[in-house]
Amino acid sequence: MRLILLGVLILHVIILILLIVSTAASAWSVADNSAKDLWYKCSTNNGGYRCQPSSNEDWIQAVQALMILSVLFCFFSLIAFLYQLFRLVKGGRFFFTAIFQILASVFVMCGAIIYTVMRPDDGTHTNFGYAYVLAWVAFPLCLISGLIYIVLRKKE
């Protein structure tokens, strides 16, 4: 039982780290020498490394908001998990943790989908960067973790 709890906790922490890196790193699209979205457009010319803020279009702001919300909800669910670990009655289920974790996974999914659909097709920056890949990796992990919390019951 302790091993399962430890494993679930480690999975949760890994998901939180993936979400934080995906949200904070501005590398959702890459081109030859530059990376952009969600926050900055940085490029390495022969002159050096220059960054400028990325465009303020509404869909980019929506993706920013959804990623930030997913990080927040994953963090809330971690706090709820630790709290319910010590305060839940025997045989109870981790409902609050599961709800927050599933909501976090829904937010990551929405953010990644909006970004995929609305990305402009202008020739440069055609490849997806590592932050985008991390978002798609975090989504199923988060969903599985939420479902585990629904199934998990507190014993002894």
Added chain:
Amino acid sequence: MLTFLALTSVALLGIVPEQSQAIAIYTGWERHALVGSDIRLSCSFFSWRWTSEDVTFSWTYRPDGSRDSISIFHYTGGAAYVDNKGPFRDRLEFVGNPGRRDGSILLKNLELNDNGTFTCDAKNPPDIVGRPSSVRLLVFEKVPIQAGVITGAIIGVVLGLLVLIVVIYYLMRFLVARRVFSLSVSKHGKKKKEGSQQRQGPVPPADPSKIKV
């Protein structure tokens, strides 16, 4: 006698420059507007003296990318003179109140060529020493969404809903608990009157799923 005169004149020369103090002029820093709309450029000043009758306001305009400025408005001697030859002819109106130190102008029907810097210079004799203040006008075809507005709105709404749901949940639990509590009190009172030997306590919730956190 001569030394006394010399000393007095030196003292007066020392006092006289202090009689005309600096004037401080305030306008905005930057203004954004849509093509075709009107905008009011405000200008006011601070001066230690009362507003004199010879107060003057003058606005000059320097287009973006140009180094020359032209004068587009002048108020002096109680009369306002607006631009009747330049880029703002028939589009400029004086909406200020010189008595209240307000020298604002209204630009009507803005065009994309109106991007530039507008400088207001005000003089309140004898306070004439001051630095003119400039406001930059940016004319847009479509007002751009500021960074972070939508982001903040989405995050705020979702977190607000979360707080609302939690508050409603605890409120419902509290209200239900109160009703249960009052029911058990009346039962407790009745049973006591009847002299029952059964032990009455608060209703124990037998279902663990009812106990949350």
